[in-house]
Amino acid sequence: MRVFALLPGILIGAIVVACSGNTADIPQPTASLTPSVTPSPITIESTPPVLRPGPTPRPLPTSMASPTPVPPTATPEMTPTATPTTPATPSPSTPIVLPTATPAPTPSPTPTASPTPSPTATPSPTLTPIPKINLRPVSPGAGQLPLSVHAQPGSTEPGDLRTGRIAYLDWFFENDSPFPTEGEFESHVYVDGVFVSKWISSQAPPFQTFGIRDWSELNDRVRLGRGEHVFKVIIDALDQIPESDESDNVFERTLMWGGEPLIFPDAAARSVNLVIAPAMDRSEAVVIAATAGSKSSGPVTVDATTFITWGAKNAGLASIDTSIAVHVYFDGLLVDQRVIPGISALSRSELIDWDELGGKIRITPGEHTLKISVDPGNLVDESDETDNSVTTTLTWGTGPAVAPEPSPEPMPIPAPAFDELTRPNLVTYLPLDWDAPLVVRGTTSGASIEGRNGHVPAFTAGMVDYAITNGSPVSSLNSFNTRLLLDDIQIDESGFASGGPGGVWKVNITIPADRLTPGTHTLRLVIDSANEVTESDEGDNSFTWEFEAIAGAAPAPATPATYSDDEIREMLAAIPDLMLQTANADDSTAASVDWLTLVTTVADAAYFLSTGTTLPEERIEISLLPRTEYEIQNLTICLENKDTLTLSEY
Numbered sequence: 001m002r003v004f005a006l007l008p009g010i011l012i013g014a015i016v017v018a019c020s021g022n023t024a025d026i027p028q029p030t031a032s033l034t035p036s037v038t039p040s041p042i043t044i045e046s047t048p049p050v051l052r053p054g055p056t057p058r059p060l061p062t063s064m065a066s067p068t069p070v071p072p073t074a075t076p077e078m079t080p081t082a083t084p085t086t087p088a089t090p091s092p093s094t095p096i097v098l099p100t101a102t103p104a105p106t107p108s109p110t111p112t113a114s115p116t117p118s119p120t121a122t123p124s125p126t127l128t129p130i131p132k133i134n135l136r137p138v139s140p141g142a143g144q145l146p147l148s149v150h151a152q153p154g155s156t157e158p159g160d161l162r163t164g165r166i167a168y169l170d171w172f173f174e175n176d177s178p179f180p181t182e183g184e185f186e187s188h189v190y191v192d193g194v195f196v197s198k199w200i201s202s203q204a205p206p207f208q209t210f211g212i213r214d215w216s217e218l219n220d221r222v223r224l225g226r227g228e229h230v231f232k233v234i235i236d237a238l239d240q241i242p243e244s245d246e247s248d249n250v251f252e253r254t255l256m257w258g259g260e261p262l263i264f265p266d267a268a269a270r271s272v273n274l275v276i277a278p279a280m281d282r283s284e285a286v287v288i289a290a291t292a293g294s295k296s297s298g299p300v301t302v303d304a305t306t307f308i309t310w311g312a313k314n315a316g317l318a319s320i321d322t323s324i325a326v327h328v329y330f331d332g333l334l335v336d337q338r339v340i341p342g343i344s345a346l347s348r349s350e351l352i353d354w355d356e357l358g359g360k361i362r363i364t365p366g367e368h369t370l371k372i373s374v375d376p377g378n379l380v381d382e383s384d385e386t387d388n389s390v391t392t393t394l395t396w397g398t399g400p401a402v403a404p405e406p407s408p409e410p411m412p413i414p415a416p417a418f419d420e421l422t423r424p425n426l427v428t429y430l431p432l433d434w435d436a437p438l439v440v441r442g443t444t445s446g447a448s449i450e451g452r453n454g455h456v457p458a459f460t461a462g463m464v465d466y467a468i469t470n471g472s473p474v475s476s477l478n479s480f481n482t483r484l485l486l487d488d489i490q491i492d493e494s495g496f497a498s499g500g501p502g503g504v505w506k507v508n509i510t511i512p513a514d515r516l517t518p519g520t521h522t523l524r525l526v527i528d529s530a531n532e533v534t535e536s537d538e539g540d541n542s543f544t545w546e547f548e549a550i551a552g553a554a555p556a557p558a559t560p561a562t563y564s565d566d567e568i569r570e571m572l573a574a575i576p577d578l579m580l581q582t583a584n585a586d587d588s589t590a591a592s593v594d595w596l597t598l599v600t601t602v603a604d605a606a607y608f609l610s611t612g613t614t615l616p617e618e619r620i621e622i623s624l625l626p627r628t629e630y631e632i633q634n635l636t637i638c639l640e641n642k643d644t645l646t647l648s649e650y
Contacts (some may be wrong), residue, residue: 133181134244135204135235137251138174140211146251147171147189147233153214162259163225167218169197171251172211173235175204181241188237188334192229194376195327195334196221198237221325222377226261230254237333238361271579272320273383274343274374276390277313279350285390286310286372290401292353298404301397302365306357310390312340312374313348316383317579324380328354329371335360340374367395423536424476426527428543429469429504435619438466438525438545440511442554450508458518458551462511466525466543473501476533483529484509487521493529518551561614563605571605574598596624 137146144156148170151159161167173187181204189197196218204210218224232252236243243249276285282295287309289298300306312326321342328336335357340349357363373389375382382388428437434451441454443461456462464484470476476498484492492509499505527541535541563571578598600622604615615622625633 132177132244133179133241134176134248135173135181135185135241136176136245136248137233137235138172138176138209140170140172140209145253146173147231147253149231149255153216158255161255161257163257163261164219164259166216167224168213169215169218169231170211170213171233172209173233174209175206177244178206180205183240185236185240186238188234190232190234191218191222191224193332194222194373195329195337196377198334220379223379224257226257226259228254228256234333238335271316271318271345271383272314272380273316273387274320274324274380275313275315275384275387276372276374277311277315277348279309279311279352280348282309282311286370286392288370288392288394289404291403292355294404295406296404297392297394299397299402300394301399301401302363303398304401305355306363306396307353307355308357308370309350309352309354310372311348311350312343314343314345317345319344319347320380322380324375325377326351327371327373327376329369329373330357330361330363331368332371333361363396365396365398367393369393422474423472424470424474424501424533425472425536425540426476426480426533427469427471427537427540428525428527429467429471431467431504431506433619434465434467436545437468438464438523438543440464440523440545440547443510450506453547455554456516456547456549457554458516458549459513460516461513462516462549464509464511464523465506466509467504467506468496468525468527469504470499470501472536474536475500478533480528480532481530482507483526485524485526486511486515488524489515491515516549518549520546520548522546561617563608563614568605568609571601575602578602599624 139146148156148158149161150157150168150170151161151165153168155168156170169189171187171189175181181201184200184202185204187199187201188195197215199212201210230252231254232250235249237249239246278285279287284296287294287297287307288300289296289307290300290304291298292307294307294309308328310326310328312324314320319342324340324343326338326340327334328338336354338351343349369391370393371389371391375388378385378388430437431451435453439451439453440456441449441452441463442456443463451465451467466484468482479495479497481493481495483490484494491511494507496505523545525543525545527543528535531538577593578595600615603622607613607615607618623633
C-alpha cells in the first residue's frame, strides 16, 4: 500500500492507493540464481502436473482523478456587495455653516481709451482660465484646530482618549475664494493611513466654512490600541475641483491613546485568516490591466479604461458571519470600498474587472501604487494579521490599450508512449496485502496468513504461495505449466488452463520437511516452463526468492508497538499550529520547523487511534509531495497495469 499526500500548503489532500500486479510495491530481497549451498542429488519420481483451477478475473485499473488543492469542496463564487456611499453622520444632521463676513467689492478704475492701430490684428491664443477656488481645512474658532478628537461630546479638548471608549471627531474646511464650487467633491478622514470616513459636498458657496461635529463612529471603522495615532483630513481628496492652491488641502495631527494595549486571542484559538488572494481564474492576487478578462497585470494607459480584479479569501478553517470591509487605495487615497457579508472557511469573495478607477480620481501618466486591504481597521481577530493587504505598483502610459502577455499555461505531464500488446503475457502478480508475488513460511510458524513471509524452521514442512497473471489485453488460448524449484531441484509442477486478460491464479505448495536443511535456500518459479504460449515478452517468466531455514525453536513474536495516552497527546499537540499554516509544508527553513515530520507524527497518532497499530508496523509507503511530483506519481500508479489495457481504454 502506498500513500501519497499533495502539499499545496499545510492543508493536505491524501490518497491511498492499493495497486496490484507490480512487484515494485514492496522492496524485494536480493535475487540470486546460484544457490549458496550445493544440494545433494535427489531422485524425484515423475508425476503428472496438477491441473489448477481457472484464473480469478481482475478488474481493469481505474485512473485516479488529479487531486484539487484545499479547499476540497468547490466553493461557489461570491461577489462582494458595494458599500453604500454614506457620508459621515454629522451632529446636527446638516453640515455646520459658520458665518463669514463677505468683503465688499473694490471699485475698479476706468481705463483711458487708446487709439486702435490700423494694421490687421493678429488673433490671440485662447488662454486657459486660472482656477480661483481654494478649498482648505480651517479652524472653526479661536484656539481650535481644523481637526479635533475628544472623549466627551461638545468638547474641544482631547480629554481621556482610551482603548475601547467612544471618541468624537470634529473637522472643518472652507471655500477661501469669492467663487462657488461646481460639482461634487469628497473630503476624507484617515487614521494611521486607514480610511475611516468621508463627506460628500455638492457645492461650497464663497467664503463659507463647513464642518462636522461629534462624529462618533470611529470604533466601528478601526481598532486603536494604546499609543500614538495619526489623524488626517484631506479636503477635495480626489482632486475633483481645480484650485488655485492644491498644496493646502491636508491637515494632520497626532493624538495619544491611553488604556491597555490591544490583547488578541491566542493564535491556536482563532483560525479565521483574511487575505487578498487571486480571483478564481486569475494568476495574481490583484490584476490591473487595460483589457477586461486579463489573467495577469499588464500595460495600462491613461487613454483607456483600467480594469481591476481582486479576491478576498478566508484562508482559515473557521467561518466568519460578520461584515468585512475591503478598501481600494490609489496613491494612498481611498477610491473604492466594499462590504463582504461574511466569508465561510476556505472560501473567497471576488470583484471582477472593476472599471471605475478613472471616474474616481484623475490618473496621470507615470508610476502609481494601488493597494487592496481586507479588514483595514483590524476589527476581525485573525490567526495572521500581517497578510491583509497587497500593494501593486504600475506605470500608466499613454496611447491605446494593449492586452498583457498571456501567462504561460502549465505543461501537462506527458503520458508515456503506448503500444497495445497483441499477444498474451504471463507474469508474476502481487495481490493486495501480499509481501511479494512468491512467499514462504513454516507450517508451525503461527497462524497461516496467505501471501505473508514468516519464520521457516529447519526440518519442518514449509509452505509456498505464489500468484501469476496474464498481463495483457489478449487472452491466452493455450494451457501452460509452471515449475517451482528449490535450490534448482523441482518440487512442484502445476498446469493451468487458458485465461483471459488480467486473470489471476493463486497457488499454494507444501515443501517437504526433509528438503529444508538449516541454511540459505533459493526458490525459483518458472512460468510457461515448456514455452506453450507465444507471449509479447518471454523475458519475464521467472521469479527468484531467497530465504533462511533456521534450526531450533522459533523466535518469540515481536511485541506490537503501542503508544500511551501521554505519548498520543504529545504527538497530536502540533495540530493547532498545523491547521493555521498556509505556507508550503516543505519550507522548513523559513520558520525553523520541520512541518513534514510533524505531519507524519500526527498521521501516525491518528492511525493508531483508529486501528490500534502504528504506521511503522504497517507495510505502507508514505510520500509527502509537491503538486507536480504528486501528479507524476499519480500518473505512474495509474499506468502500472497499462499493458492490460486496449488502446481505447488507455
